[in-house]
Amino acid sequence: MTRLAIFNCKGGVGKTTTTLNLAAVLARSGRLPYLVDMDPQAHLTRILDKLPETPATSLFALYSASATLRTLVQAHPGLGYLLPAHGQLMKVDSLFGKGPATLNRLRHGLEALEAELPGPVLIDCCPYVGVLSLSAVFAASAVLVPVSSDYLSLQGAKQIDHALKSLEPVLKQRLPRRYVLTRFDRRRRMGEDIRSRLRQEVGDDLCDTVISENVAVAMSPSLGQDVFSYQASSRGAQDYQALYQELQGAGLL
Amino acid sequence: MTRLAIFNCKGGVGKTTTTLNLAAVLARSGRLPYLVDMDPQAHLTRILDKLPETPATSLFALYSASATLRTLVQAHPGLGYLLPAHGQLMKVDSLFGKGPATLNRLRHGLEALEAELPGPVLIDCCPYVGVLSLSAVFAASAVLVPVSSDYLSLQGAKQIDHALKSLEPVLKQRLPRRYVLTRFDRRRRMGEDIRSRLRQEVGDDLCDTVISENVAVAMSPSLGQDVFSYQASSRGAQDYQALYQELQGAGLL
Ligand SMILES: Nc1ncnc2c1ncn2[C@@H]1O[C@H](COP(=O)(O)OP(=O)(O)OP(=O)(O)O)[C@@H](O)[C@H]1O
Ligand SMILES: Nc1ncnc2c1ncn2[C@@H]1O[C@H](COP(=O)(O)OP(=O)(O)OP(=O)(O)O)[C@@H](O)[C@H]1O
Ligand SMILES: [Mg+2]
Ligand SMILES: [Mg+2]
Secondary structure (H helix, E strand, O other): OEEEEOOOOOOOOOOHHHHHHHHHHHHOOOOOOEEEEEEOOOOOHHOOOOOOHHHHHOOOHHOOOOOOHHHEEEOOOOOOEEEOOOOOHHHHHHOOOHHHHHHHHHHHHHHHHHHHOOEEEEEEEEOOOOOHHHHHHHOOOEEEEEEEHHHHHHHHHHHHHHHHHHHHHHHOOOOOEEEEEEEEOOOOHHHHHHHHHHHHHHHEEEEEEEEEEHHHHHHHHHHHHOOOHOOOOOOHHHHHHHHHHHHHOOOOO | OOOEEEOOOOOOOOHHHHHHHHHHHHHOOOOOOOEEEOOOHHHHHHHOOOOOOHHHHHHHHHHHHOOHHOEEEEOOOEEEEEOOHHHHHHHHHHHHHOOOHHOOOOHHHHHHHHOOOOOOEEEEEOOOOOOOHHHHHHHHOEEEEEEOHHHHHHHHHOOOOOHHHHHHHHHHHHHHOEEEEEOOOOOHHHHHHHHHHHHHHHHEEOOOOOOEHHHHHHHHHHHOOOOHHOOOOOOOHHHHHHHHHHHOOOOOO
8 A cells, every 4th residue: 555644843844735646646547546634724735626515524533423535535536535624633642642543543543545446545644743644654664754945944944854763663664755856946046955855864765856946836736736737837837747757667656 | 911812823924033033022121021932842942052951941830830931041142032933832621621610720921021021022822722822812912924835834723713713702802903915925826816715705804014034034943033134124124024014003012
């Protein structure tokens, strides 16, 4: 099973953008993915215009009503099957606790879903370490960490490695991970500086592919589209295609 | 008293960058501010290289040891007085609850501090709604909401107004607020589109000043500096100066 958690506790680094566009590459290569939106702010769900009227038809129901994921799935033609978020996800830790039962519910839900209809899974995470993002990591077979090509994001990347290391005893394995630079602007010297510093920090876990700063990538969500539907010839689309090939080559997607 | 909470639950919109650079404008106009870092990721604290060895000398001690803020303050020459964050702040809600005593502790702490040594207060918030950011809003006399000039950030801005409205019954007042566009890139059409959409959404609460996309603003944190120390003649420095004047003119700073 292929389940990729797209996680970084630093905010605004391109987690949602990367989930959306990697899903589009998967769909175009004939592998319709599940898109799991584990962010109470539901940005991915809003881009796809599928914000549920009530929490009962969102991922929140996985916790509040032990709903099966099959009943929550919303097909989005040409992209995959969305498991929509809702603001109520904010309350999962205070309502259901932070114990192993809560932390493993998403993993168990995905195992049941895959048994019926297998497919790759992409999980978009919220920008903090908590029950929701830990559930995503517990359910994942690998973690993709987008790092925006700027210094504050670089400062945040060091804390991810630390967080993932502290989970190894619980997961009883070292979760394969890749870091990918996003919003990479070749016109600025700082891009190369950040790249070499990140490589020093994480070594071969750094993807060779970088996602360029690209206006098509920034524009497509406003039309509810991925970058391929918006402008397949754009630099951003090419970069996400290359990222997919690199992750596939590494056996992570 | 002047206390500005710099808040947006959307990640990566320029909260920390704005706190840092507004503090520098205040300092340069002779009003040394308190900088309160209420983000467990402690980005502001790290830029100023003041990450405490133990939580006992950070804002966490306000909760765990009822420390006075005066004992936690770290002077940063030329900028102001930092109240440093620590990763343990993550645990404030599970250790001390989410009740009024916890939610008002920062406000009470700041009242005591100002009684001894008054000064303007800037509070940098984490990218989610919880005990920490609510404490900041409860302590504030106004809220500044940075909105990055992109569609996903615009999508997030609507949720802020919603969150602030839901607090009005508890605060027994409508908290004055201003939205400021950050990373505004005049070379892209989408900047003006976002500006007009945000104005439709929030009306006169939108600042006339925009903060331009500016490499000096992106670079200065890597050297532990604000944009004025790094390059006072930069476009970013001018924009933050103009923002300060606009907020001062509105009686918010
Ligand atoms: N390659 C890119 N080129 C241009 N803009 C980009 C690129 N990647 C992301 N962005 C912009 O950066 C902003 C932040 O991206 P996004 O919202 O995907 O980050 P995130 O990590 O999911 O944020 P959050 O932490 O709030 O969930 C978006 O509005 C998007 O438009
Ligand atoms: N005016 C600007 N010009 C260029 N880059 C900017 C500007 N403002 C912010 N940035 C860059 O955007 C990134 C995000 O900004 P910052 O970390 O301040 O946002 P934040 O809202 O505090 O993020 P978080 O939600 O993670 O706390 C920073 O790395 C910074 O370099
Ligand atoms: Mg996101
Ligand atoms: Mg910040």
